[in-house]
Amino acid sequence: MNLPQDFITRMQELLKEEFDSFLSGYQNTKSYGLRVNPLKYNKDPKALPFTLTPVPWAKEGFYAVFEEHPGRHPLHESGAYYIQEPSAMSVASLLQAEPGDIVCDLCAAPGGKSTQIAGHLAGKGMLLSNEIYPARAKILSQNIERLGVGNSVVCNESPDRLADHFPLFFQKIVVDAPCSGEGMFRKDEIAIKEWSLNQVQVCRKRQEMILECADRMLQPGGVMVYSTCTFAPEEDEDIIAWFLENHPDYMVEDWKEYLPDNCGLESGRTAFLCKEYDDSILRQIPNTLRLWPHKLSGEGHFAARLRKKGTITDIPDKKRQRKKAPKELADCLAFLNDSLIVSDQEDSASAGIVKDMLSCTDYNRFRFFGDALYFLPEKSFSLDTLKVLRAGLHLGTRKKNRFEPAHALAMMLQENLVKQSHCCTEAEATAYLHGETIPCDASMKSWTLVTYQGVSLGWGKAQNGILKNHYPKGLRIFL
Numbered sequence: 001m002n003l004p005q006d007f008i009t010r011m012q013e014l015l016k017e018e019f020d021s022f023l024s025g026y027q028n029t030k031s032y033g034l035r036v037n038p039l040k041y042n043k044d045p046k047a048l049p050f051t052l053t054p055v056p057w058a059k060e061g062f063y064a065v066f067e068e069h070p071g072r073h074p075l076h077e078s079g080a081y082y083i084q085e086p087s088a089m090s091v092a093s094l095l096q097a098e099p100g101d102i103v104c105d106l107c108a109a110p111g112g113k114s115t116q117i118a119g120h121l122a123g124k125g126m127l128l129s130n131e132i133y134p135a136r137a138k139i140l141s142q143n144i145e146r147l148g149v150g151n152s153v154v155c156n157e158s159p160d161r162l163a164d165h166f167p168l169f170f171q172k173i174v175v176d177a178p179c180s181g182e183g184m185f186r187k188d189e190i191a192i193k194e195w196s197l198n199q200v201q202v203c204r205k206r207q208e209m210i211l212e213c214a215d216r217m218l219q220p221g222g223v224m225v226y227s228t229c230t231f232a233p234e235e236d237e238d239i240i241a242w243f244l245e246n247h248p249d250y251m252v253e254d255w256k257e258y259l260p261d262n263c264g265l266e267s268g269r270t271a272f273l274c275k276e277y278d279d280s281i282l283r284q285i286p287n288t289l290r291l292w293p294h295k296l297s298g299e300g301h302f303a304a305r306l307r308k309k310g311t312i313t314d315i316p317d318k319k320r321q322r323k324k325a326p327k328e329l330a331d332c333l334a335f336l337n338d339s340l341i342v343s344d345q346e347d348s349a350s351a352g353i354v355k356d357m358l359s360c361t362d363y364n365r366f367r368f369f370g371d372a373l374y375f376l377p378e379k380s381f382s383l384d385t386l387k388v389l390r391a392g393l394h395l396g397t398r399k400k401n402r403f404e405p406a407h408a409l410a411m412m413l414q415e416n417l418v419k420q421s422h423c424c425t426e427a428e429a430t431a432y433l434h435g436e437t438i439p440c441d442a443s444m445k446s447w448t449l450v451t452y453q454g455v456s457l458g459w460g461k462a463q464n465g466i467l468k469n470h471y472p473k474g475l476r477i478f479l
């Protein structure tokens with residue numbers, strides 16, 4: 001690996017006697033992991049057909065073996081898990097989103113942190129996942145769908161437009177900032193090519209702008225987690241010191257209150273600061289978190305949990321109630337009532353969403369965007385004027401005289417919440433993901449949830465013992 005000379009010199013100056021150990025880490029194989037998705041997979045992770053070892057700082061995280069190709073398995077397509085670099089799993093663990101929270105993931109594509117946060121929300125509250133680049137926002141939206149997230153809005157906005165739209169709105173915000181990516185060097189040749197000392201400064205300026213926008217959106221009393229996958233102090237400890245200097249209404253909460261401190265996680269270093277700061281700021285820098293690749297198994301990360309002074313307020317639920325279901329919802333509501341089961345025994349995220357949907361008389365939460373119908377999160381806010389890719393749970397599409405259920409709805413559902421499902425063998429699951437028809441019980445008719453090992457893969461339409469394939473063409477793959 002050809003590391004940039006300026007990077008080597010700088011790391012040598014920063015790490016001093018630790019540098020040799022840091023550098024020799026580049027000879028090791030890159031770390032690789034997956035995170036089980038509690039929204040879709042609630043069995044013992046040991047049942048997954050892979051060699052897994054727990055990641056100490058993420059309860060759903062595991063080291064995996066790249067050569068076993070967990071990314072090319074029907075369970076991956078079902079959203080049972082998400083492939084994620086293990087040190088990146090520390091960020092959502094540090095945020096500690098709880099069911100009911102109103103959360104924003106400001107720089108969210110491709111969706112690693114968002115999908116982990118969605119798991120913690122368990123279908124309650126709201127997650128706004130935003131990405132500035134349209135192509136990346138599309139991938140983010142696909143991952144939100146694959147992982148069966150029903151309470152997420154996906155936007156393609158700049159941080160300042162979002163901040164204008166949502167002043168003091170969110171209770172928790174993640175800023176997983178675009179950075180110089182020094183922690184990506186072992187994974188990604190392009191990160192090495194694009195790196196320069198000047199790039200570090202460019203990233204720092206952009207991060208300052210993004211942090212200012214995040215501050216405008218965070219409620220008093222709220223929590224913001226800032227993170228990067230770089231080692232550059234300008235983008236890590238120093239930007240936190242800069243932020244505290246400009247925002248005395250924030251403090252850094254100690255990562256040790258939230259994550260285990262016996263597994264190689266370390267504190268940020270005051271000695272790395274780029275200029276002098278007040279003692280009140282210096283004292284807080286060791287509360288920030290460092291994951292070093294020579295101290296644990298992970299590519300490296302930095303994170304800080306910032307608390308804004310004040311008290312959290314709840315966002316009111318949507319107000320205007322329409323007593324009668326409007327005509328244009330008739331087909332959709334008939335489909336939902338005929339196909340889904342409300343379960344009081346189940347306390348899963350999907351069971352909660354199904355119950356919420358079928359008992360909802362606030363028909364403003366069912367909203368058409370063109371012919372596409374969405375079930376909006378319950379909290380009251382407007383999406384008008386924003387570029388929205390996903391306005392909550394995509395329920396389906398209005399076609400001539402009929403309603404066609406959406407792939408996103410299937411991905412959110414579990415087999416015990418539908419009246420009709422077909423459980424695939426592995427061969428059938430693979431055939432289904434290719435786009436092929438599969439045989440089914442001759443008594444079955446119409447829309448059928450296709451599942452594999454109890455996890456939903458999509459819709460099929462049953463007729464005469466055959467399931468017509470409704471797996472979206474753009475997602476079809478050859479495993």
Ligand SMILES: C[S@@+](CC[C@H](N)C(=O)[O-])C[C@H]1O[C@@H](n2cnc3c(N)ncnc32)[C@H](O)[C@@H]1O
Pocket residue numbers: 088106107108109110111112113114131132133136158159176177178179206210
């Ligand atoms: C570190 S990545 C995010 C990774 C993501 N949080 C995850 O866990 O999958 C940073 C993201 O910020 C986006 N970005 C780039 N410039 C930006 C800007 N000016 N404002 C906001 N986001 C930006 C990038 O496109 C990228 O998707």
